[in-house]
Amino acid sequence: MPRFHAPAALLPDGWASDVLVEVDAGGSILSVARDAAAGAAERLHGPVLPGIPDLHSHAFQRAMAGLAERGGPAGDSFWSWRDLMYRFVDRLGPREVEAIAAQLHVELLRHGYTSVAEFHYVHNDRGGASYEEETTLCDAICAAAGASGIGLTLLPVAYRRGGFGGKPTSGAQARFVLDADRYARLVETLSRRHCADAQLRIGVAPHSLRAVDPADLAATLAAIDAVDAKAPVHIHVAETRREVEDCVAWSGARPVAWLLDNAPVGERWCLVHATHMDADETRRLAASGAVAGICPTTEANLGDGFFPAGAFAAAGGRIGFGSDSNVSTSPVEELRWYEYGQRLASGQRNLSAPGSDASTGMALLRAALDGGAQAMGRPVGAIAPGFRADLVVLDHDHPILAERAGDALVDAWIFSGNDRVVRDVVVGGQWVVREGHHAHEEQARADFARALRRLMRGE
């Protein structure tokens, strides 16, 4: 039975010294002792944090990072980015999806993410024909996660409309569409296949109120409730101003308000983006207990707007963070930009800190852990009995951590840690990164390079 000993670790009630973590054969924490001798336990050479959940990813988009940074003839927007992304989707096959996801997972792990919620919406073959097995591309994601060792919440996406009011889907969207029966079968097959795997949870994701109509939304919830009535439900909502306008034109209500009025939004839900909310929506979403999934680097990259952070926090809302388009694969960047967005807009500092002398980095990290874990629907985000043994070891010899201890380590990491501050990573009690190196790193990089060559040159 693996045992780990750390000189310092962040536990649910704060920092503790000489922490001994005992892990069961399935990778969950059995016991945590403070002021304990190391004995024969494996030594963790630095301060230890719980692994961070990445609550929103579209893995394949990692391969188009940097390819959408040229101005268009009529300016550029979320929608012109989406057109380019659709052209990219068109070329992907199962081998490419798996290779890109594996490379992404290695990078996420090396930066301290230990689990990821994959919002996976490409289900059909090129041109839109069904694969013989509707799980083909979901299986590619699971294979990548298995090889990399990252924990996975797989959210097969329901995508059936091209816009509000049941608009037909475009040709580019044909790869996303499964009818209600095939979708229910996909959810059922995946849930059954993976129900005994502690590294993996299946949930669902109605893509957005643009891509599902009210009947599709109900059918999506019914599909998961038939197999797992507590599983996570994620949805994109209110990311752009145009989405809000179109939703009002269709229903008379703004998207977050529509969802709160028409769906059982509560703790199993994660509303991704929720960028454009009025004061009433902000208060009501906070009261619902759902997580707002913020993806600061992607939202900045796409020019979405900034989440109403102050009002949502004041109303007691829960947030977590996601890497979304994976232009960044580091949790540090998401947390930092969430705080910096508020500083730039307000001319003030330390807006995420809960009070005088409280650490901003720590408040951001706690939000990422708690909200992230809730959204994953897996027992992660804390070093405590019953939780997964997902541990991130910081490099205490890194210059930015010199003479830092406790919360100050986290502030230094979040606000200044750009380069190899994470030393080791354990997921489910297994070593996945040692001294900054992932065991499958070289293989993943070679497979990724080959996949990119096929995608970009057609070779």
Ligand code: NGQ
């Ligand atoms: C996605 N990404 O599903 O990949 C979306 C774009 C859409 C973000 N919203 C497509 N960041 O929302 O229609």
Ligand code: ZN
């Ligand atoms: Zn997304």
